[in-house]
Amino acid sequence: MRFRRTMLATALSVAGLAMGASGAHAENCHELVANVIHVCTAVREGGSPFEFAVSFDAAGEVATIDGVPLLCSCSSTGSSTPRLELEAGRQITCTSLDLGGIFLAFTAQATRKTLNQGTITNISGGVFESPALMKCALFE
Amino acid sequence: MKTIETIMRAGAIALVIASGGHAFAANCHDLVAGGTYACLSDPDDELPEFTLAFDAQGKTVTSPQLLVSLACFCSSTGGVKKPNIEGGRIIACATADENSAVTITARAQGDALVQGTLGGLAAGGRELFPFFCKRAP
Numbered sequence: 580m581r582f583r584r585t586m587l588a589t590a591l592s593v594a595g596l597a598m599g600a601s602g603a604h605a606e607n608c609h610e611l612v613a614n615v616i617h618v619c620t621a622v623r624e625g626g627s628p629f630e631f632a633v634s635f636d637a638a639g640e641v642a643t644i645d646g647v648p649l650l651c652s653c654s655s656t657g658s659s660t661p662r663l664e665l666e667a668g669r670q671i672t673c674t675s676l677d678l679g680g681i682f683l684a685f686t687a688q689a690t691r692k693t694l695n696q697g698t699i700t701n702i703s704g705g706v707f708e709s710p711a712l713m714k715c716a717l718f719e
Numbered sequence: 720m721k722t723i724e725t726i727m728r729a730g731a732i733a734l735v736i737a738s739g740g741h742a743f744a745a746n747c748h749d750l751v752a753g754g755t756y757a758c759l760s761d762p763d764d765e766l767p768e769f770t771l772a773f774d775a776q777g778k779t780v781t782s783p784q785l786l787v788s789l790a791c792f793c794s795s796t797g798g799v800k801k802p803n804i805e806g807g808r809i810i811a812c813a814t815a816d817e818n819s820a821v822t823i824t825a826r827a828q829g830d831a832l833v834q835g836t837l838g839g840l841a842a843g844g845r846e847l848f849p850f851f852c853k854r855a856p
Contacts (some may be wrong), residue, residue, distance in 0.1 A: 620799050628799050634791035640845070654809075658740055658833050660759050661740030663849035666835050670794075672810055672824040676842070678816040686794055686811035686824060695723075698795045702814075712795035712802035713829055 608653035608671035609639035611689040618716035621699055624709060633694070633715060642673045647683055649673035685713055692717040747793035747810035750827035752777035758832070758853035764848050766837070771823070771852060780812050780823065785837075787821055791816045818842075828856040 612635040622628040633642050635651075642649045654668030671694070674684040680703060687697030697713035756771040769784040773791070781788045794807030810832070812823040818841060825835035832852040837847040 592758065621837075622799050622802050624802075624804055648839075648840075649841075650820060650845065652822060652836050652838040652840065652845070654826070654834045654848055655836045656791045657849065658851050659806055660762055663761055663851070665761075665847055665849040666836060668741055668836075670729075670824060670826075670834065671740070672811045672813075672822055672838075674813040674815060674820045675818055676823050677732065678817070682813075682815055684792070684811065684813045684822075686809055688794070688809075696809070698792050698805055698807075698811070700792050702723055702790045704808075705790060707790060710792050710795075710805055711797065712797065712804045714799055 605667070606669075607667050608689040609666070610652070611639070611669060611691055612651075612671060612694075613637055616718040618686075619694065619697075619699075619713055620713035621711040621713045623711040626709075627709075629699045630639075632718065644683060647675050647678065647681060649675045649683055649685070666687035668690050687713060687715070708719055745808075746806050747808050747827045748777035748791070748805070750777070750789075751780075751832070755855045758835070758850045758852035760837070760848040760850040763814065764805055765846075766848055768839075769850075771832070772801065777810075787814050789821060789823060791823075791854055799851060825850070825852070 614637045618635045620628050622631050640651055651671055651673035653666035654670035655665050656667040657663040669689050671689045672686040682702045685699035687694035694715035698710050699713040701708040702712040741776045751773045753775050754773050760767055763773050771780050771782050773780050778791055789812035790808050791810055791812040791826035794809035797803040797807040808827045810827055814821050820840045822838045825832040835850040
């Protein structure tokens, strides 16, 4: 019985070491989206769903939608000043520059294969044009 | 005893119906509406302290330190078939011109804004600050 317990503890330690070695650290949003393409479905209030693609650059810092580049940042973590960690979170927020009538912005929760709980909107003159729910899956 | 129990139960159901579920599903706009927040960033950063003031609908935010007005939207919940557009508690605010953009993202949580990032973004570079805020009484 004691032998079994020791074996189990050893197996757990080995698994822990293996996870550490494989770089199983908490990835931030840039790492999760770097160099991938997502296929997204969006739906506005009372509207029909529509699809579009979001591609991310190698650093996960620039997203492109329909040829429009959007600059991205991640949420931060920590709830007191000594513990604040810049861009350590998984919430990604991207915004384009104001291209005269086109000013796209979205926010979503990034995972390795999805963008969830997202909202995408076009902001024109400081006013939103009907925000849409946005849900994306990795294009494989 | 049974009568009291029945009346209490009916009252509770009536309260839930009357609230329309709003008390339990406040989105980010509801949580920040009309609020002024005192925010702290890294003390070594350029902007260690700043104020965020939301309008009555929680849809725009201004800051005396940032000198800009940003339009805000909430994260969504639900799915494509049953969307709750802007039903979430993550608030994202943005403004931009043809050269640069300013963004603010945070999670609205009670009387605080947590997990915040304030960003100045341009094609040539990015300047970002982590922050958290407390709503001023």
